[in-house]
Amino acid sequence: MSSRDAVLARIRAALADAPEPDPVVRDYRTAHVPGADVPVGHVPGADVPVGHVPGADVPVGHVPGADASTGHVPAGRHVPAAHVPDEHVAVIDLLAENLADYRAHVHRCTEAALPALLARLLAEHGSRSVAVPPGLPHGWLAETGEVRQHPDEPPLTARELDGIDSVVTTCRLAVAETGTLVLDAGPGQGRRALTLVPDHHICVVRTADQVVASLPQALPRLDPARPLTWISGPSATSDIELDRVEGVHGPRTLDVVLLE
Amino acid sequence: MSGRTYLGMPAFPVEAKASTKDERLRANLRHATHTIRDKRARAVGELDDWALLREAGKRIKDHTLRHLDTYLLQLEDRVTAAGGTVHWAADAAEANRIVASLVHATGETEVVKVKSMATQEIGLNEALAAEGVNAYETDLAELIVQLGDDLPSHILVPAIHRNRGEIRDIFRAQMGRWGRPAPEGLTDRPADLAEAARLHLREKFLRAKVGVSGANFMIAETGTLVVVESEGNGRMCLTLPETLISVVGIEKVLPSWQDLEVFLQLLPRSSTAERMNPYTTMWTGTTAGDGPRDFHLVLLDNGRTATLADEVGRQVLRCIRCSACLNVCPVYERAGGHAYGSPYPGPIGAVLMPQLRGTTSEVDASLPFASSLCGACYDVCPVAIDIPEVLVHLREQVAAQPGHGAERAAMKAAAWLFDHPAALAAAERAASATRAVHPRTLPLRPAKAWTDSRDLPELPAAPFRAWWKQHRTTRQEPAE
Ligand code: SF4
Numbered sequence: 001m002s003s004r005d006a007v008l009a010r011i012r013a014a015l016a017d018a019p020e021p022d023p024v025v026r027d028y029r030t031a032h033v034p035g036a037d038v039p040v041g042h043v044p045g046a047d048v049p050v051g052h053v054p055g056a057d058v059p060v061g062h063v064p065g066a067d068a069s070t071g072h073v074p075a076g077r078h079v080p081a082a083h084v085p086d087e088h089v090a091v092i093d094l095l096a097e098n099l100a101d102y103r104a105h106v107h108r109c110t111e112a113a114l115p116a117l118l119a120r121l122l123a124e125h126g127s128r129s130v131a132v133p134p135g136l137p138h139g140w141l142a143e144t145g146e147v148r149q150h151p152d153e154p155p156l157t158a159r160e161l162d163g164i165d166s167v168v169t170t171c172r173l174a175v176a177e178t179g180t181l182v183l184d185a186g187p188g189q190g191r192r193a194l195t196l197v198p199d200h201h202i203c204v205v206r207t208a209d210q211v212v213a214s215l216p217q218a219l220p221r222l223d224p225a226r227p228l229t230w231i232s233g234p235s236a237t238s239d240i241e242l243d244r245v246e247g248v249h250g251p252r253t254l255d256v257v258l259l260e
Numbered sequence: 261m262s263g264r265t266y267l268g269m270p271a272f273p274v275e276a277k278a279s280t281k282d283e284r285l286r287a288n289l290r291h292a293t294h295t296i297r298d299k300r301a302r303a304v305g306e307l308d309d310w311a312l313l314r315e316a317g318k319r320i321k322d323h324t325l326r327h328l329d330t331y332l333l334q335l336e337d338r339v340t341a342a343g344g345t346v347h348w349a350a351d352a353a354e355a356n357r358i359v360a361s362l363v364h365a366t367g368e369t370e371v372v373k374v375k376s377m378a379t380q381e382i383g384l385n386e387a388l389a390a391e392g393v394n395a396y397e398t399d400l401a402e403l404i405v406q407l408g409d410d411l412p413s414h415i416l417v418p419a420i421h422r423n424r425g426e427i428r429d430i431f432r433a434q435m436g437r438w439g440r441p442a443p444e445g446l447t448d449r450p451a452d453l454a455e456a457a458r459l460h461l462r463e464k465f466l467r468a469k470v471g472v473s474g475a476n477f478m479i480a481e482t483g484t485l486v487v488v489e490s491e492g493n494g495r496m497c498l499t500l501p502e503t504l505i506s507v508v509g510i511e512k513v514l515p516s517w518q519d520l521e522v523f524l525q526l527l528p529r530s531s532t533a534e535r536m537n538p539y540t541t542m543w544t545g546t547t548a549g550d551g552p553r554d555f556h557l558v559l560l561d562n563g564r565t566a567t568l569a570d571e572v573g574r575q576v577l578r579c580i581r582c583s584a585c586l587n588v589c590p591v592y593e594r595a596g597g598h599a600y601g602s603p604y605p606g607p608i609g610a611v612l613m614p615q616l617r618g619t620t621s622e623v624d625a626s627l628p629f630a631s632s633l634c635g636a637c638y639d640v641c642p643v644a645i646d647i648p649e650v651l652v653h654l655r656e657q658v659a660a661q662p663g664h665g666a667e668r669a670a671m672k673a674a675a676w677l678f679d680h681p682a683a684l685a686a687a688e689r690a691a692s693a694t695r696a697v698h699p700r701t702l703p704l705r706p707a708k709a710w711t712d713s714r715d716l717p718e719l720p721a722a723p724f725r726a727w728w729k730q731h732r733t734t735r736q737e738p739a740e
Binding site for chain 1: 307315419427453496498499550569
């Protein structure tokens with residue numbers, strides 16, 4: 001008997017008399033931000049069906065329905081009728097607060113002011129080189145002057161990346177309650193190594209349609225078939241006497257630009 | 261390096277006595293557990309639906325375990341469809357053989373590792389060393405443990421028993437033997453020590469061809485694996501190598517992508533007491549041009565199916581290894597992690613190891629007695645594992661075992677407890693619940709080494725039996 005068959009047989013024998021446990025109930029909140037506890041699938045600022053995001057051409061990873069053979073039933077999700085701008089402001093403020101609480105540097109600006117801000121952030125970090133993911137909007141790095149730009153096309157080697165000071169990316173979405181950025185290797189984000197090896201990461205978040213309140217609102221919008229990196233503040237460790245130290249192996253400086 | 265194992269560990273009382281003599285260890289442990297404990301309470305307090313999340317987490321796990329065969333097959337199917345290869349390992353030896361042969365097939369003689377409880381459990385580093393493969397731990401605490409030729413003592417902070425001065429000395433003495441030496445004049449500032457680790461490991465990450473990891477969750481419906489971490493060493497190991505081998509216990513599977521909305525709220529707040537840990541990586545098979553070209557998933561049984569067969573004990577398989585139960589445990593705080601003789605210390609270790617390994621060895625037979633049954637572990641457990649219930653159940657099993665070895669181990673553990681009044685405070689109240697398995701007479705000596713009990717957690721005022729009853733009736737019991 002193969003080990004696969006042996007393990008499966010042991011599982012079935014172990015469960016022969018096991019009762020069916022209580023059904024899963026998802027009566028927890030879909031968000032904790034006041035006013036944002038709306039049914040999942042609500043995308044602030046955009047009336048779109050559940051699991052689809054404006055501008056994204058991928059269906060967003062949600063999830064075949066109930067598994068009839070096992071009775072695992074996801075709770076029903078409803079699409080709300082309209083968006084709620086005031087609450088969305090609160091959600092963006094909470095994102096800024098939670099990012100800063102975990103030692104990310106948060107900046108807000110308009111699209112027009114973005115190139116100057118990016119140039120300033122690179123200069124303040126003393127960066128002489130910046131990695132550029134495919135699909136980063138043209139013009140964002142138009143004012144960086146002397147800073148050498150390294151497009152990741154063809155892909156930079158890990159050693160080349162190690163010699164580059166900074167990287168500028170977009171993100172897939174941001175989660176306010178946890179202060180989290182999620183990258184899915186889509187346009188402007190690059191493959192995973194790009195935001196890992198350089199010591200300085202600048203991530204630009206479009207607040208109009210990329211910020212959700214909570215994890216239950218984030219997951220339906222993500223595609224699990226894509227490699228995902230969730231980032232909540234810069235790399236950190238508390239391994240030495242529980243003293244928090246920012247930056248071990250990932251970028252030690254995380255700048256987040258909330259684009260209005 | 262990686263020379264020490266848990267084999268032949270002395271039984272709980274012996275090792276506990278040795279550790280508790282070490283004042284520094286006690287002070288480090290105490291500081292650490294109390295700090296995390298308080299932070300956790302704040303992080304959990306932010307969510308007014310914590311009890312609902314906890315109940316959902318418990319039920320999702322119970323449902324998954326009840327249909328474990330179905331979900332493992334679905335997982336295998338999805339991982340394979342996404343370009344991964346799935347292997348099944350009935351026990352530790354088989355898992356180690358599989359990993360060693362996969363590494364050999366790459367022609368490499370070193371691997372970089374993400375901190376993983378499963379690979380510690382099976383002794384993978386030692387097995388690979390015997391096959392001529394160096395396994396480098398890359399989590400800072402695991403690096404400290406490995407360079408110090410030491411054993412981890414906490415699930416989350418494995419070097420919790422070392423202070424900064426010791427860590428500096430270990431780095432100075434050992435880093436050069438395995439790669440880039442510690443910088444000249446290295447101080448004991450945590451930031452400098454972290455920088456030394458960054459430099460030492462960077463060259464290993466950049467040249468590594470094989471990464472080895474565990475996983476916190478595996479999603480059956482999508483084939484996705486999830487690793488949560490803080491430092492970025494996980495991202496390095498999961499992203500830069502050409503080959504990735506993940507060794508994961510079969511109980512880590514979750515049915516649906518949506519289930520992560522529960523567990524990614526429960527785990528970080530319970531574990532590091534953060535709203536979210538700094539980095540989480542999720543991958544499904546392989547992706548052209550991003551990350552490893554080859555992905556192997558080794559599904560590990562190693563005693564889990566035996567645990568699944570025990571109707572009281574199987575709830576332990578819900579565990580998400582958050583370590584919250586360690587940080588509230590009065591026995592763990594005083595005995596230290598090494599006393600438990602396995603990579604899983606504290607309350608979870610006391611209920612997990614005797615089930616995974618059986619209770620034939622003295623240390624495993626003594627583990628169910630290494631508790632005062634105060635119930636603090638149950639209160640903080642994010643998946644509501646009733647650890648006191650399982651402990652009592654395992655005590656009964658040990659007591660029913662033929663031969664005197666088990667009985668002697670149990671006696672010694674119980675005697676250790678009774679010799680330490682602070683840890684005992686709750687045990688005295690608990691004694692009536694477990695009289696059948698307690699020795700009748702114990703050398704109940706006056707307090708000597710354990711006078712400082714001011715910071716003990718609030719213990720239930722009611723006797724254990726009453727507390728037990730009350731909790732059992734206020735909780736929703738699974739329908740039978
Ligand atoms: S038993 Fe519960 S509290 Fe302890 S490590 Fe496991 S999940 Fe966490």
